Amino acid sequence: MDFNDTLTKRRAVNYFDTERDVDEALLKTVIENGAKAPSSYNLQPWKLKILRDNKQKAVLQKLAFDQPKVTEAPVILIVLADRDGWKEGSSSLESVFKDNLESGKMQPEQRDWFLGATTGLYGRDSEASQAFANKNAGLFAMSLMYSASAQGLETHPMDGFDHDGVKKEFNIPDNYWIPMLIAVGYLKPGVNVHPKGWRQTYSEMILK
Numbered sequence: 001m002d003f004n005d006t007l008t009k010r011r012a013v014n015y016f017d018t019e020r021d022v023d024e025a026l027l028k029t030v031i032e033n034g035a036k037a038p039s040s041y042n043l044q045p046w047k048l049k050i051l052r053d054n055k056q057k058a059v060l061q062k063l064a065f066d067q068p069k070v071t072e073a074p075v076i077l078i079v080l081a082d083r084d085g086w087k088e089g090s091s092s093l094e095s096v097f098k099d100n101l102e103s104g105k106m107q108p109e110q111r112d113w114f115l116g117a118t119t120g121l122y123g124r125d126s127e128a129s130q131a132f133a134n135k136n137a138g139l140f141a142m143s144l145m146y147s148a149s150a151q152g153l154e155t156h157p158m159d160g161f162d163h164d165g166v167k168k169e170f171n172i173p174d175n176y177w178i179p180m181l182i183a184v185g186y187l188k189p190g191v192n193v194h195p196k197g198w199r200q201t202y203s204e205m206i207l208k
């Protein structure tokens with residue numbers, strides 16, 4: 001499918017086919033393609049928790065303002081944004097530094113410079129770490145939704161949930177913030193998706 005068609009086709013779908021599962025291999029492809037998203041210094045400070053189990057989804061639904069799609073969709077992704085993904089010792093920073101050395105983009109003596117750059121930008125204060133985590137995980141989430149759409153799947157992003165409650169219930173370590181949940185599945189047969197809602201025009205978007 002042409003990417004412009006994917007841009008139009010992707011919708012936040014409210015009704016999922018409860019009879020149709022998402023194939024494991026297909027979901028893996030969707031996630032791997034979604035991870036081609038850009039990120040600050042290529043640090044990719046994101047993780048996913050995948051829920052398929054009905055009991056777990058029922059618990060999550062209660063923590064997500066009882067939104068039925070949480071249990072109706074076969075897959076729920078809990079998107080995790082790593083506030084520590086810029087720090088020395090984090091798997092993000094160490095993996096990207098190793099990759100930069102192997103590809104010759106950086107030399108070993110540039111490590112201190114690299115640590116200084118990420119700390120200066122993202123470790124300035126808690127707001128900077130939070131913004132770093134969320135902007136990158138948000139781009140990943142968007143890329144993931146387009147990736148799913150390109151594979152014929154439907155998605156629905158949700159930030160209507162009890163953040164701290166979800167963290168506690170699913171034992172999410174403290175360094176992660178949860179920007180959104182994403183329901184993934186197929187459209188319930190017979191459902192008509194509402195026409196796409198209001199979008200800002202070009203001139204409305206440009207701040208003069």
Ligand SMILES: Cc1cc2nc3c(=O)[nH]c(=O)nc-3n(C[C@H](O)[C@H](O)[C@H](O)COP(=O)(O)O)c2cc1C
Nearest residue numbers: 010011012013067157158159160161179180196197
């Ligand atoms: C970060 C984020 C959080 C959202 N949270 C919810 C939610 O909790 N419940 C819901 O019904 N829709 C939620 N939505 C869906 C939006 O309402 C929807 O994307 C918007 O109306 C545009 O419609 P479209 O995605 O079909 O183009 C969320 C969307 C985003 C991007």
